Every structure is written in C-alpha cells, then in structure tokens.
Amino acid sequence: MSDYDVIIIGGGPGGYLAAERLGHAGMRVLLAEADTVGGTCLNVGCIPTKSLLHSAKTYRHALDGAMFGVNVTGVQADWSAMQAWKAKTVGTLVGGVQANLRRLGVTIVHEHARVVGAGRVEVAGSVHKADHVIVATGSEPVMPPIPGADGRVVDSTGLLAVEVIPERLVVIGGGVIGVEFASLFAALGSQVDVVELLPEILPFMDTDIASRVRAGIEGVTFHLGCRVESLDGEPGSTTVRFTDADGSEQALTADTVLMAVGRRPRIADSGAAEAGLDLVRGAIRVDDTMRTNLPGVWAVGDVTGRSLLAHAAYRMAEIATANILSLGRVPPGERLREDTIPWAVYAIPESAGVGLSESQAEARGLDVTSAVVPLYLSGRFVAENGVGAPGAVKLVAETGSRVVRGIHMLGTYAPEMIWGAVSVLENELTIDDLRQIVFPHPTVSEGIREASWAIFS
Amino acid sequence: MSDYDVIIIGGGPGGYLAAERLGHAGMRVLLAEADTVGGTCLNVGCIPTKSLLHSAKTYRHALDGAMFGVNVTGVQADWSAMQAWKAKTVGTLVGGVQANLRRLGVTIVHEHARVVGAGRVEVAGSVHKADHVIVATGSEPVMPPIPGADGRVVDSTGLLAVEVIPERLVVIGGGVIGVEFASLFAALGSQVDVVELLPEILPFMDTDIASRVRAGIEGVTFHLGCRVESLDGEPGSTTVRFTDADGSEQALTADTVLMAVGRRPRIADSGAAEAGLDLVRGAIRVDDTMRTNLPGVWAVGDVTGRSLLAHAAYRMAEIATANILSLGRVPPGERLREDTIPWAVYAIPESAGVGLSESQAEARGLDVTSAVVPLYLSGRFVAENGVGAPGAVKLVAETGSRVVRGIHMLGTYAPEMIWGAVSVLENELTIDDLRQIVFPHPTVSEGIREASWAIFS
Structure with a gap:
C-alpha cells in the first residue's frame, strides 16, 4: 500500500496549490519543502517586490501630489520601514498558506525530497510510496559565467535584502525582474542603468508596448543591444564593461549590480534525470495535462519550462489535480493553453x-x-x-x-x-x-x- | 428631402456617442446641445467627481504613507488646486469630444431643441427634418418638496462648486452620488452624516456588499431608515430634522446640505409628451432596440429610465445607431441587456x-x-x-x-x-x-x- 495518495515535491505556487486542491478532495497528501512554504514567489519573488513597489508608488504619489492639490513637505523614503512592511506582508501570507494546508490535512515536511521513480520519492533518506508524484521544484536564477561577475553581483533575492537604497544600480537584463527592480529603485532615487542584450526590453511583449514601457519608466537609462563582457572593481564600486550596439566598449560603475538575465528550471537536485524523466531544454517534459513520461509522475510550474509565471504554476497545478482526481478521463478543458496565460509587469x-x-x-x-x-x-x-x-x-x-x-x-x-x-x-x-x-x-x-x-x- | 439623416437632442454620453458613430458612418448628423457638450457626466457628474476623489485618495495616501515606509512632515489639502485640476481635466475631455465630433463632420448647435413628431425637431424656433431623431436629454436631480429645503440645500452640481471644504456636511440620500460625495469630503476632513430612508445604502447592490461598503467608509456616520422631515436655519448653519428608524425625532446641523435622493429623466422641455411619445414612469418608453412608439424616433440614456448610468447611455447609443445603420434588420446582439450593465462606486x-x-x-x-x-x-x-x-x-x-x-x-x-x-x-x-x-x-x-x-x- 502507498504511504500517501500524492507526494508533492516543492511548496511554491504550483506545489502548495496542488496540495490544497488534493487535500480539499480528501486525499492523503505529503508536501515536501526544504525551505519556507510559498516558494520563490511568496518569499523572495512576486510578493516582496510588489510590496516594495507599492511603497515606491506611495512615495512618488506623495512627491507628485501637488498636481492634484495635495501639498506635502518633508517626504522621505524609509527603506527599513519599507522592508518591515514587506516582511510583515510575506509573513502574513506564508502563515495563511500554512494554516490552510494544515486545515486541509496536508502533511508538510521541511526536508529536501527527490523523485526516484514512478510512485517513489526519497525524503531525508527514506523512500515513500504514493500513487502520484508531483514535481514542483521551481526555478533558480541563471548566473552566466561572465568574467569577474562572481562575488560582484547580486541576484533578485540579494537585492531584496540590501540594507540601504543603492545610490547607483546597474541591472544586467531587461526582462520582468530586471525592469521591475530598475523601476523600483529609480522611483526611490537611485541612479539606474539597465544593460540588455536584445534590441528591446521585455521580449515577450508586443514591441509597440515594450518600447512605450521603456519610455515611460522615469529615471532609468536603458542600454539596448549591449553585451556585458566583464566586471571588475571593489565591493561597493563595481564596473560593468559591455560592448554596445555599435561595437564600442562602454563601462558603468555602480555600488550594486543585479544579475537578472533569466531563470532556469530547478532540476539538479530533483532526481528527475536519475529517475528517468524525459527532459527538454533543461526542463521536465510534460504534455498538456502535466503528465511526464513516467506513469503517475506529474510536473507543474517553472520546472516544466512551459511558463515561468506563478499563475501559470497555479493553472498547471489545477490541471494536474483535476486529471489526478478524474481517474484517467481528461476533464473538460483541463489542458494547458499557453496562449491564454496573461503576463503583468508592475513597474511604474x-x-x-x-x-x-x-x-x-x-x-x-x-x-x-x-x-x-x-x-x-x-x-x-x-x-x-x-x-x-x-x-x-x-x-x-x-x-x-x-x-x-x-x-x-x-x-x-x-x-x-x-x-x-x-x-x-x-x-x-x-x-x-x-x-x-x-x-x-x-x-x-x-x-x-x-x-x-x-x-x- | 430631410435636412439631416439624424438629429440628436442632447450632447451627453448617449447623444455624443451616437453622433460619433453615425458621423463615422458618413451620416449627416445634427447634434443639438443647449449647454456644453459632454452632458452631466462629463461636466458636472462622473468626471469631476472622479477627479476630486483621486485628489482625496492622493491626500489619504500621503497621510497614511508611514505604514508603507513613506514619511512626510506636512500634508495639506489645497481645495482650490483640486478644483483647478478638476477644471483642467473636464476642459481637456470636453475639448476632445468636440474635436472628435468636428472631425467626423457632425454639426453641433448650442441651442435648445425638442422633438415635435416623427422626423421633426424644433431647434431655436425652426423645424428641421431628419430620417431619424434620437432623444438623449438625460436626467436632472430630484428635489423633493421637503419643508424648508428650498434655498438650504445644494445638488451635486452645487456641491462640486463650493469654494471651501465644508466643515460639516449632511447628505440626504445614500445612493451612489450621496455616498461618493460623503466619502470625498470625509477623506478631506469634513464631518459627514448621511441620512437614508431605506434600511441600507446603495440599494441596487447586494446587501452583503453594501453593508461592507458602509462599514469601510471612514469618517461618515450613516443614519439608515430615517425620513427627513424639514430643514431650517441660516445659510451656513442649516438644521436637518428627521425621524429615525425607531420613530424618534433627530436633528443634524451642518454648513452644507447635499440633496441626493435621485435623478429623474429630463422630459419636460424635450417635447416628448406633446409629440406623442409614450411615457412610462416619467421616462420615454423604448423597446430593447431603443425604438420609441413613433417611427424613426429613438431614445437613449437616462431619459429612457432603463438605466441612469453613463456607460448604459453609451451602450444604448450603440444599439440605436447599429439599428439605424442596419436599415431595419436587428444586427446580432444589438439589444439592451440590463443584466450585464455593470455599476461602480468610487468611494474610498x-x-x-x-x-x-x-x-x-x-x-x-x-x-x-x-x-x-x-x-x-x-x-x-x-x-x-x-x-x-x-x-x-x-x-x-x-x-x-x-x-x-x-x-x-x-x-x-x-x-x-x-x-x-x-x-x-x-x-x-x-x-x-x-x-x-x-x-x-x-x-x-x-x-x-x-x-x-x-x-x-
């Protein structure tokens, strides 16, 4: 007999939502999350950035209030208070997710887990059996091997935790993460440069809209079509050297450098390759119902590479659970339709x-x-x-x-x-x-x- | 031969939108508007209130910024600057509507007009002929004959134009207009009371939601189930006397009293009754395609009494024009569906x-x-x-x-x-x-x- 109906590896949006739906349906669910429930999105991604961006917007509204008849004096951005509000928000939401999982009877273990085959998951050295396994290990920042980058850049998690607002920030990468952080710190008064390899930021967008976003963000200088070659300098004064679109060598010096060139599925410690799961471009291959090539093994969220958005992970979790609960029949509409997954960028x-x-x-x-x-x-x-x-x-x-x-x-x-x-x-x-x-x-x-x-x- | 393809009486949302659509289709259109194009909504309704509410929200955000890490030393609501921004907004939008109508070849006359029969409209003493007539005369505030009210209350237009923020405001009527103004002035520091006849404000809403709206609006005292009996007092110090839900007599004294018990279709000067248009409950009776009982005479917007919302007027104008342009066949879906007209209340x-x-x-x-x-x-x-x-x-x-x-x-x-x-x-x-x-x-x-x-x- 199986130890659980379903074992879920990873407690981010894909994993915790699957656990909620399956727990609600009365299944015996084990959720293994080595770190904090909520994953990247809730702890060091969507939610903390949106909290800080709301603070930044409130700051700009106070500065710009006179236009609307609101005269404000002595406006000051209190970074530690912004961080405290962010921490309170994250704590509240993580607590909410945990309480809901407990209420639904989901067993949570804070251990690293990896799939070892159909119906088998190793958790802290022991193998547990389940009818179904859902792999939801998420993604991690890509750190390209640029000479001198090591030790001179922060990823998004590091930038969220800085103790003071940077005076000069260079962002390598003009995707969603890079643009949101650039806008956040520019709004708070940092001098910000974004260096992007492609000819336009936010490449998933219609270029009509992307170019307007770029023009609309105040206080950020965008360097498009530029390849970063190397970094050098001391802590607090890092120089980013890049080749611009004309082939000229350029350099920018900043106290803080964010590396935000993308994220990749977190496969290495998941056991996926060893268990015989098919991979495609570094992600676990799934069909439109989130099935992998192994029977009873499903994958949802960033680890599938189908979309690296939290709400796509939610949707994939719903599709997987609907298919698990329907015992083999595909419930109406419960297939992934990538063309109807929206995106949002919370810059200003x-x-x-x-x-x-x-x-x-x-x-x-x-x-x-x-x-x-x-x-x-x-x-x-x-x-x-x-x-x-x-x-x-x-x-x-x-x-x-x-x-x-x-x-x-x-x-x-x-x-x-x-x-x-x-x-x-x-x-x-x-x-x-x-x-x-x-x-x-x-x-x-x-x-x-x-x-x-x-x-x- | 007709002087115009279509004559439209009234230049509010219903009238100007019909004029735009018909002008775009190449029709010869006369739009008669005695006052300013844009009607109540643009000049003294939706738009100016939303502009002032945005100012009020900006003011509250500045006052409450510390929670999000935004500290300010002084915040002041500058009512005259709020009014100036409101006037600029309205001016911009009225100018935009006028320019668009001119670009589309619509003839605008700033004269009072009234329908005199099928295909005939009197404008400033002369009768013009048209294949179609659209009556879009809008609505006006109801001023109930409460003893002492005359001269002691303002309507929404009057309250928009006050020169200082009232210290004490009493609002008679807890519909959308009453609630938005109550919330606006409470946010700006007025002491505000709302006196409502019914047991709950915003009667078109689900009471679950209406009661939460009421509880959520800060700084307003709501008196429900209360009938206003009379007003007395001097200018600047008016006493509103009412019977409360328990039958006790109560009184509130304020420097400003808003009468906001509702609006009614503007029929009196429209010629509707004299021309033989069927009326129902004081409104022009129309079918779901906006046809009146007279051939070629249509009515749209508040004057139909079907809905007193600007976007409903837009939709009615689109239905009327789609039916006019389709020459008798009802184009697919071009019928009024009241169950899918949304409402919005822009209180805080x-x-x-x-x-x-x-x-x-x-x-x-x-x-x-x-x-x-x-x-x-x-x-x-x-x-x-x-x-x-x-x-x-x-x-x-x-x-x-x-x-x-x-x-x-x-x-x-x-x-x-x-x-x-x-x-x-x-x-x-x-x-x-x-x-x-x-x-x-x-x-x-x-x-x-x-x-x-x-x-x-």
Whole structure:
C-alpha cells in the first residue's frame, strides 16, 4: 500500500496549490519543502517586490501630489520601514498558506525530497510510496559565467535584502525582474542603468508596448543591444564593461549590480534525470495535462519550462489535480493553453497583456489586423494621470474572422483589468462581441473598448 | 428631402456617442446641445467627481504613507488646486469630444431643441427634418418638496462648486452620488452624516456588499431608515430634522446640505409628451432596440429610465445607431441587456458589480448559490492594504447549471476589473469555466478566482 495518495515535491505556487486542491478532495497528501512554504514567489519573488513597489508608488504619489492639490513637505523614503512592511506582508501570507494546508490535512515536511521513480520519492533518506508524484521544484536564477561577475553581483533575492537604497544600480537584463527592480529603485532615487542584450526590453511583449514601457519608466537609462563582457572593481564600486550596439566598449560603475538575465528550471537536485524523466531544454517534459513520461509522475510550474509565471504554476497545478482526481478521463478543458496565460509587469507605469503579439501572430502565419489607442481616450486616466502620461492599449485580431488574438496594455491598473482579456480570448470573442461588452464609465478599462472601435474602423 | 439623416437632442454620453458613430458612418448628423457638450457626466457628474476623489485618495495616501515606509512632515489639502485640476481635466475631455465630433463632420448647435413628431425637431424656433431623431436629454436631480429645503440645500452640481471644504456636511440620500460625495469630503476632513430612508445604502447592490461598503467608509456616520422631515436655519448653519428608524425625532446641523435622493429623466422641455411619445414612469418608453412608439424616433440614456448610468447611455447609443445603420434588420446582439450593465462606486473603498444580487435572483425565482470571500486572500491586496482593510468578492450562480449570474466586489481596483465579469456574464460561463480563467498573480482580481473555488466547494 502507498504511504500517501500524492507526494508533492516543492511548496511554491504550483506545489502548495496542488496540495490544497488534493487535500480539499480528501486525499492523503505529503508536501515536501526544504525551505519556507510559498516558494520563490511568496518569499523572495512576486510578493516582496510588489510590496516594495507599492511603497515606491506611495512615495512618488506623495512627491507628485501637488498636481492634484495635495501639498506635502518633508517626504522621505524609509527603506527599513519599507522592508518591515514587506516582511510583515510575506509573513502574513506564508502563515495563511500554512494554516490552510494544515486545515486541509496536508502533511508538510521541511526536508529536501527527490523523485526516484514512478510512485517513489526519497525524503531525508527514506523512500515513500504514493500513487502520484508531483514535481514542483521551481526555478533558480541563471548566473552566466561572465568574467569577474562572481562575488560582484547580486541576484533578485540579494537585492531584496540590501540594507540601504543603492545610490547607483546597474541591472544586467531587461526582462520582468530586471525592469521591475530598475523601476523600483529609480522611483526611490537611485541612479539606474539597465544593460540588455536584445534590441528591446521585455521580449515577450508586443514591441509597440515594450518600447512605450521603456519610455515611460522615469529615471532609468536603458542600454539596448549591449553585451556585458566583464566586471571588475571593489565591493561597493563595481564596473560593468559591455560592448554596445555599435561595437564600442562602454563601462558603468555602480555600488550594486543585479544579475537578472533569466531563470532556469530547478532540476539538479530533483532526481528527475536519475529517475528517468524525459527532459527538454533543461526542463521536465510534460504534455498538456502535466503528465511526464513516467506513469503517475506529474510536473507543474517553472520546472516544466512551459511558463515561468506563478499563475501559470497555479493553472498547471489545477490541471494536474483535476486529471489526478478524474481517474484517467481528461476533464473538460483541463489542458494547458499557453496562449491564454496573461503576463503583468508592475513597474511604474504598469503593463499587462495576454495572447499573441502582432509579430507572434505573423510568425504563425495568421493574417492579423491591429490597433493601438492612447489611454488619454479614458476620462478616468486623464483625471488621474493627465493627458501626457504613458498609457496605451493594443488589440490584435484575425483579419477575416475578426477573432481577438491578443490584448496588450500599458498604464495604471493594467494588471488588474487583464483577466477580462483572458476571458475574451478563452471564449474566442470577435471584435464585434467585444464591442458589446459594457465597460463601466469612467474607467481606464474603457481603453480596451476604444481599441475595439478603432480596429477595423 | 430631410435636412439631416439624424438629429440628436442632447450632447451627453448617449447623444455624443451616437453622433460619433453615425458621423463615422458618413451620416449627416445634427447634434443639438443647449449647454456644453459632454452632458452631466462629463461636466458636472462622473468626471469631476472622479477627479476630486483621486485628489482625496492622493491626500489619504500621503497621510497614511508611514505604514508603507513613506514619511512626510506636512500634508495639506489645497481645495482650490483640486478644483483647478478638476477644471483642467473636464476642459481637456470636453475639448476632445468636440474635436472628435468636428472631425467626423457632425454639426453641433448650442441651442435648445425638442422633438415635435416623427422626423421633426424644433431647434431655436425652426423645424428641421431628419430620417431619424434620437432623444438623449438625460436626467436632472430630484428635489423633493421637503419643508424648508428650498434655498438650504445644494445638488451635486452645487456641491462640486463650493469654494471651501465644508466643515460639516449632511447628505440626504445614500445612493451612489450621496455616498461618493460623503466619502470625498470625509477623506478631506469634513464631518459627514448621511441620512437614508431605506434600511441600507446603495440599494441596487447586494446587501452583503453594501453593508461592507458602509462599514469601510471612514469618517461618515450613516443614519439608515430615517425620513427627513424639514430643514431650517441660516445659510451656513442649516438644521436637518428627521425621524429615525425607531420613530424618534433627530436633528443634524451642518454648513452644507447635499440633496441626493435621485435623478429623474429630463422630459419636460424635450417635447416628448406633446409629440406623442409614450411615457412610462416619467421616462420615454423604448423597446430593447431603443425604438420609441413613433417611427424613426429613438431614445437613449437616462431619459429612457432603463438605466441612469453613463456607460448604459453609451451602450444604448450603440444599439440605436447599429439599428439605424442596419436599415431595419436587428444586427446580432444589438439589444439592451440590463443584466450585464455593470455599476461602480468610487468611494474610498471602491466597489463594483454586475448581474443579479442574491435577492434579485431569488425574486426571479432562480435557485442560486452564493459565496463571499475576503480580499485578504489576495497577496497584492494584503501587500497594498493590509489584512484588515475592507475587501470582498461575492459570487452568485445558479445551483443546478452553475451558470454565473452575479459578481460583486468591494475593494481597490474593483471598477477596473469588473469588465471581465461583464464578459463572464455575457458569455454565460459556468463556475467551472470561470475556474479555468488564468488571473495574473499577484492581483486583487484573484479574489474573483478565490470566490469561484469557494462556491460549490
């Protein structure tokens, strides 16, 4: 007999959500997490950065209040208080997840675990048996072997923990993590440079929107198409040497350097390779129901390489658990649909999107039409930001069928309104259907409505 | 021959949007607006209140910044600067609407107009002919004949224009307008009382949510189930006398009293009755395609009494114009669906909703199940507000089919995320469909996701 119905390796968003769903269904679940429940996202990722970014936004609003009739004197960013609020937020949420797991009867062990075969997991030296195993070991920062980088850079976890706001920060990498930290510290007064290898930041975005995000972030100098060659210097005064897009050698000196060139699935200690799990590009290969090649072994979240976003891990966990609970039949819709996973970037200004960018659609051979409208068409946006503030909505739709294939936004509230766009895409609405959705007035979300009337007009 | 294809009476959201759509389609359009284009909403309604509420929120954020590590030594609300920003916002938006109408070839006359029959409108003494007439005269505040009220109360337009922040404000009426103004001035430091006849404020809301809105608004004392009997006193010191829910006589004295008991369709000067338009409960009767009883005469917006919301006026204008342009055939979906018109209240805290409340569903004989979840289940909500802040999501779904019938929310960003709920309702998604929509993490919108898992659990 099995010791558990399901053993889950890793207590991040993918792992803890699977444990919650399975525990709720009455299954005997063991969750093995060597560190703190909540994983990267809750402890050193999404949540702490959003907490600090909220502090930074509050600071900027206080500084910029006079425009709206709020006169403020003596505005001061108290980094240690911001850190304390962040720690309190993380503590509250970790406590909430733990309490919920306990309430649902999930057994949590704070031990390293690794899969050793179908139905078998080694935890702290002993092998436990289960009908199902879910591998949810997450991801870790990539540290490229750039000469001199070792000891001179911090990763995102290190930057979250700095004791003072850096005076000069260089960020290597213009992806989500790099851009959010750049925006955070620029808002708090740091002098910030971002060095990015590609010709544009945030490469998953429609370039129309990415370039507007870049232009909209105040206080950050972006160096695009630049290859970092080496780092040197003393602690607190590190020089980053890079070749710019013209082939010239450039250098930037900073007290703090963030390495944020990407993350990779955490495979090494997971046992995956030794247990015979198929790997693809350094990730555990799964089908659209999260099954690996071994019977009863599933993988969800970053370790699958299918998407490195916390909410994608949630979705994968739901798909895996729905399939586990349905005993072999695929429940309706319980397959991974990567085109309807949204993204959000919480820089100042915020942005979000879902579906295909124009170039992605064209790469698939789709005939698409697009429209970009400025957010100053929204009365609320103008009332809260002024006409000149960065804000835009881009729609991408198939030219013949007029089916919406992508909705991309830059501007306040974008991450909060994008779930509606997910609904539009999941339901394969046409532009004509979208035009019939009533948006409350006045909202910034009306920018989507305006775009629906601007396209095919 | 007709002088115009379409004559539109009234330049508010219903009228100007119809003019834009018809002008864009190449029609010869006359828009008659006695006052400023934009109507109540843009000039003295939604937009100016949202501008002032944004100022008030900025003020509160500055005062409360220490929690997030933002220390300030002095914060001052500069009412005249708030008013100046409001005026600039309104001016910008009115200018934008006017410029767009001109670009689309719409003829604007700033004259009073009234319908005199099918295809005939009198403008400043002359009768113009048109194939179609759209009546969009809007609404006006109800001023009930309470003894002593005359000269002692202001309406919303008057309160927007006060020269100083009232020290003591009494609001008669706990609908959207009353609650937004109460919250605005309470946030700016006024002592505010709201006197409401009904047992709960915001009667269109699910009472679960309405009572939480009421509890969440700081600095306002609500007097429920109270009938105002009379007003007396001097300018600047008015006493409002009312009978409370227990039948006792009460009195409140304030420097400013807002009368906000509702609005009614503006019929009197529209010519509607004289031209033979059917009226119902003081509004122009229209069918679901916005047709009145007279051929070629349409009515949209508040004057129909179907909904007194600006975005409902937009939708009615789109339905009317789609039907006008389709020459008799009803274009797919171009009918008014009142159950999918969202509402939003921009108090502090904000709230929004769409679809049926639990009690509305039960009144229709539907067997429904509901769930309410607190927003502290959202990591972003906790990071930005703390666990104790007011926030909740309520879902209402049919018990058998599990079709979602209502989504109601209290908390930050609610008005911006509710359009997604409109999409859910328009597509008649079930709870199981809703659970498959991926919400970006971390967002407050995930509260909707949490509710979808709490219901039928």
